[in-house]
Structure formats: C-alpha cells, structure tokens
Amino acid sequence: MSFSNIDTMTEVSVEQREINDVSSTILQIKDLNVYVEDHHILKNINLEIPKNRVTVLLGPSGCGKTTLLKCMNKLTDLYRELEVSGSILIDGDDILNTSKNVPSIRQKMGLLSQRPYPLPVSIYKNVAYGIKLKGIRDKKLIQYSVQKNLEEVGLWDEVKDRLNSPATSLSIGQQQRLCLARGLAVKPRIILADEPTSALDPISSKTIEELFRRLKKHYTIILVTHVLRQAIRLADNVVFMSDGAIIEQGSPDELFNNPQTDKLKEYLVEGN
Amino acid sequence: MYLRRRIIDRLSGTWMVISLVTILLLPLIIGVGLYIKAAPVFEQHTLTELITSSNWAPTKGKFGFWPFIAGSLYVTVLAFIFSAPVCLLAAIHLTQYASKKLVRIIHPVIDILAGLPSVIYGVWGILIIVPFISGYLAPLFGQNTTGYSILAGGIVLAIMCIPYMLNMLMEVFKTVPMGTREASLSLGATYWESIKHVVIRHSRPGIVSAFGLSLAKAFGETIAVMMVVGNRVLSSLNPFDPGYPLPALIANNYGEMLSIPMYDAALMFAALLLLVIILVINLFFRYLIHKTQKA
Ligand SMILES: Nc1ncnc2c1ncn2[C@@H]1O[C@H](COP(=O)(O)OP(=O)(O)OP(=O)(O)O)[C@@H](O)[C@H]1O
Ligand SMILES: [Mg+2]
Numbered sequence A: 001m002s003f004s005n006i007d008t009m010t011e012v013s014v015e016q017r018e019i020n021d022v023s024s025t026i027l028q029i030k031d032l033n034v035y036v037e038d039h040h041i042l043k044n045i046n047l048e049i050p051k052n053r054v055t056v057l058l059g060p061s062g063c064g065k066t067t068l069l070k071c072m073n074k075l076t077d078l079y080r081e082l083e084v085s086g087s088i089l090i091d092g093d094d095i096l097n098t099s100k101n102v103p104s105i106r107q108k109m110g111l112l113s114q115r116p117y118p119l120p121v122s123i124y125k126n127v128a129y130g131i132k133l134k135g136i137r138d139k140k141l142i143q144y145s146v147q148k149n150l151e152e153v154g155l156w157d158e159v160k161d162r163l164n165s166p167a168t169s170l171s172i173g174q175q176q177r178l179c180l181a182r183g184l185a186v187k188p189r190i191i192l193a194d195e196p197t198s199a200l201d202p203i204s205s206k207t208i209e210e211l212f213r214r215l216k217k218h219y220t221i222i223l224v225t226h227v228l229r230q231a232i233r234l235a236d237n238v239v240f241m242s243d244g245a246i247i248e249q250g251s252p253d254e255l256f257n258n259p260q261t262d263k264l265k266e267y268l269v270e271g272n
Numbered sequence B: 001m002y003l004r005r006r007i008i009d010r011l012s013g014t015w016m017v018i019s020l021v022t023i024l025l026l027p028l029i030i031g032v033g034l035y036i037k038a039a040p041v042f043e044q045h046t047l048t049e050l051i052t053s054s055n056w057a058p059t060k061g062k063f064g065f066w067p068f069i070a071g072s073l074y075v076t077v078l079a080f081i082f083s084a085p086v087c088l089l090a091a092i093h094l095t096q097y098a099s100k101k102l103v104r105i106i107h108p109v110i111d112i113l114a115g116l117p118s119v120i121y122g123v124w125g126i127l128i129i130v131p132f133i134s135g136y137l138a139p140l141f142g143q144n145t146t147g148y149s150i151l152a153g154g155i156v157l158a159i160m161c162i163p164y165m166l167n168m169l170m171e172v173f174k175t176v177p178m179g180t181r182e183a184s185l186s187l188g189a190t191y192w193e194s195i196k197h198v199v200i201r202h203s204r205p206g207i208v209s210a211f212g213l214s215l216a217k218a219f220g221e222t223i224a225v226m227m228v229v230g231n232r233v234l235s236s237l238n239p240f241d242p243g244y245p246l247p248a249l250i251a252n253n254y255g256e257m258l259s260i261p262m263y264d265a266a267l268m269f270a271a272l273l274l275l276v277i278i279l280v281i282n283l284f285f286r287y288l289i290h291k292t293q294k295a
Helices: A004-020 A065-071 A103-105 A123-133 A139-152 A174-185 A204-215 A228-236 A252-257 A260-272 B002-044 B047-052 B066-097 B098-115 B118-140 B150-174 B179-186 B190-219 B224-226 B246-253 B264-294
Strands: A025-036 A039-050 A055-059 A082-090 A109-112 A192-193 A220-226 A237-242 A245-250
Touching: A004 B246, A025 A139, A025 A220, A039 A065, A039 A220, A039 A237, A039 A245, A055 A065, A055 A228, A055 A252, A055 A260, A065 A082, A065 A192, A065 A220, A103 B179, A109 B179, A123 A139, A123 A174, A139 A174, A174 A192, A174 B179, A192 A204, A204 A220, A204 A228, A220 A228, A228 A252, A237 A252, A237 A260, A245 A252, A245 A260, B002 B264, B047 B066, B066 B098, B066 B179, B066 B246, B066 B264, B118 B150, B118 B224, B150 B190, B150 B224, B179 B190, B190 B264, B224 B246, B224 B264, B246 B264
Parallel strands: A055 A220, A055 A237, A109 A192, A192 A220
Antiparallel strands: A025 A039, A025 A082, A237 A245
C-alpha cells in the first residue's frame, strides 16, 4: 500500500501531540468583543482552550455561544454588521488580525453546525472539496482520503455505492456525519461543534457523540450543547456563558456539582 | 352549523377549481382565438413560407415574417448579452459582499426602476441612447446612422430588463443558506471560491429561470423597443441598421391598413407566432432548469 506512509506520518504526529502537549493551550482568546451597532454581543471574552480536550460551552439561548464559535475561525467576516475586536491566537497566529492566509488558518478548524449543510455537490465531492482546496491534486490520494474519512465516521459502507449521488439525498443523520467527515478530511486540529446533535434523532445523536468520544484522543473539540447529560458525558472542561460574558469555567465536576454563581445554578436547575 | 361550514367548504373548493381551470385554459383560448383569426392566411401560404420567407410586401399579398422574427431575436439577444453579466455580478455583489445598508438603499431603487412604465424607457432611449449612437458610437465604428437601430433597441431593452432580472437573481442568491457558505469557508475556500463552487452552483436552476423569464419578457416587450428601433424591415445584420421586431409590427399596424386583403389575418398570425415563440422559450428554460436541478 503506497499510502501507508501517510498513515504513519499522521499517527506519529498525533502521538507526539498527545505526549508533548496534553495540558497545553491550543487556542487563546484575548479581550474579544463583538458589537452589532449598540448591541454588545460578546463582552470581553478571555479564554484558553486546552489541547486534545473537550471544552463544552454552555449557556442560555442568545448568550453568544454561536457567535463565539464563529469568531474562532473568523466566519464573522460573512456578517458585515458584526464589529469584532480583540485577538484569537492559534499557533501564534492571530486569526482576527493576521495578514497571513486566513483560509488556511480556517482549515485548522473543522466546523460542525446545528444542522448539516452539505455543499450542493455529490457525496464524494463534499469530502474531496477541502482536500482539493489544500492543493492536493493527486486523484488516488484524494480517493484514499475520502474513503478513510468516510470510514472514520462510519458512513463508508452506507454510501460507497452511491458516492456520486447528491449529498442532499442522504438522511439528516448521515448528512451530519458527512459534514464531520469532510471537516476531518482537511486534518483540522480543532473541531468546532455548534449543537451538532440538536437536529438529529436519538440514534444519530448517539453515533455522533460516540464519534466525539473517539475523536477527542486526536483532536481538540469545542462543543456547544444544550443537553446537560451530553455535556457531562463528554466534557473535560466547561465554560458557562450568560448574556455575552463568561461567568464560570472549570472542570465538569467543579461546575456541575459545585456551581458558584446564581446564574449557573439556575441554568443547571432548569436544564435538568 | 356544521352543514353551513360544509357548504362553504364545498363552494370554496369548487371556486378554486373553476379559477384554476380558467387560468389554465387562458393561453389555450387566446391561442385558439388567434389561430381562427389567422386561418385565412394559411389558405394561401404554407407555414414554412410564412416563417422563413423574407419577402414582405403586404400590398402584393406577400407575407414573409422572417425579418421580423430575426429582428426580435436580434434585439432580445443583444439585450440579454448586455444585461445578463451586469445583473449576475451586481446580484452577487449585493447579496454576498455589500453591507446591509447598501442593500436597503438599493432595493427600493430597483423596485422603482422595475415599476416604471415602458414608455418612459422609450422616451429616455430617444433622448439619450439614439443621439449617443448616432453622434458618438457609430462614428467610432465608421458607421452612418440615424441612431434608431437594432443596437438602440438592444440597449434600451437591456436597461429595462436589468431591474427585473436583478431582482430575481438577488432572490435566488438569497436562498443559499448561510450555513453552506460558512461550511465552504471553514473548509478553506476563499470568498470567491465559495461563491463559485457553492453560491452559484446552488443557485444554478434559479439563475437559469431568471434568465429564461427575462428573455421571454424581453422578447415580447413592445413600446420602448418600438420607439427606438427604427421600425424598418431588417435588411442586414449590422446592429447600427434599423430593424422591426414582431411586437412592434403588430402594435404599429393593427387597426390601420386593414383594407389590404389578408393583412388582418397576417397580423393575427404574427401575434400567434409571438405567443408560440414565448411559449417555446419558456418550455426550453423549464427543461434547462429541470436538467440543472438533476445535475
Ligand atoms: N449577525 C447578527 N446580527 C444581529 N444580531 C446578531 C447577529 N448574530 C448574533 N446576533 C445576536 O447576538 C446574540 C447571541 O447570538 P448567538 O447566536 O451567538 O447565541 P447562542 O448562544 O448561540 O444562542 P442559541 O443557544 O439559541 O443558539 C443574540 O442576541 C443574537 O440576536
Ligand atoms: Mg447558537
């Protein structure tokens, strides 16, 4: 197999990451503020995201969780009305104020949104899209990587006979796994997941959750969820937000069993 | 009480069916009516002769419609070539790049332009486009013209089409989900790559239908074109020469010169032809939409 070296390469680097930087910070947010006209959506956010851990973002609806995720890979660019200031450092690059190639910094992060948004192309091309954008032209390599990532999310056997069908022909749960596969295909280091299971049926949700449990060995995951049980099952680190500000953060044990603020107490009571 | 509700239910259902059938039958009724009125012309001429002959001499009983068909197509295609790229780029800019403020200002402007009566475009064409062509553009190409020309018709028609087409294209591009665009960017695409691979791709059926509807509308547009196109039977493919599109022919001559035998029937045939061509354009684009949706 001519691609075995690719596998070993990725595996070595993954292991090294695990050994070297278990507790180090992969993403650092400093003094992040977001306004829409007079509305202060994110208030002075300072946050460090630990590497190869699952960080769960919790908070009532409208508190700014989605906006915070969008800032992390600068998707706020799409919304001209948002005024973003502060800095977000990944590998020493400040994605908000860099002259470097923003698309390639974005590839360090894979995005999984609330509902699946497949690209308007075939199943195969959805996964190949990001790979091609990385400049990889070798057809065999692309094919190999498409298969590998579809296998990773457990979708390969379901779609291998209809790779050229439109991605929209899949069920919602399958589409969400496809979106995860296409995100993984660009070899991100961080997975940004915004309520990735909220539109899914219980079985598909469980599949995604199990995938996350497996992926957290090799990836840093930032997960927004309203499902407290899911947060408890997956989180290594919890951040609680309310009204655009971070109220509390710490280990799941600290936050769930020993909340300090009234806001979090209230949220936990209502969430259960 | 229940009976009353049932009766109303029944009645409203019947009404809807009647209205629907009327709407569906309308084109057929118009078509049949035109056909009956045009029938005499078929007694002396074959269909192919009417459509392909260039011999137009009503007083001698010669009715060759080809120059009119060609004139219509020429003006319409020119208008399309002028307006489609402008609209496509403007719609992309307004929906993908522009700030909400700009869009808020632009929208009413487009609506006003779309609502202007076509005679105003015609007058404006006579005042601006016609002298511009005769005074500047034609000399540039070494041509001598009054300005009343196929080109003037194409430009005025293009300007009339722009608000209409732009509105439709903007609606089409707005249907691209934000999430899909975010997905494309987050996979490492640039803004333009996302537009090319995702926005346009997603909108293809909509773009095709916007183009098709605009073409069909442009083909039938009468007044404004008639005012600037010269209304002389098309004799060359030189865009600086005048032409005579089908709708202009009907509008200019119907009601007059009916003393000429067969003229009445011939004009009815022209109207029927117009109807059929617009129908064909519509069907063709429907087919294209169907194909792009599948792909
Ligand atoms: N583009 C925008 N224009 C105007 N207001 C915005 C925009 N994006 C976000 N907001 C506002 O910012 C606030 C935070 O929104 P956000 O979507 O980040 O909340 P959230 O925590 O993700 O909520 P939910 O749990 O319901 O998804 C909301 O009040 C929202 O109305
Ligand atoms: Mg949200």
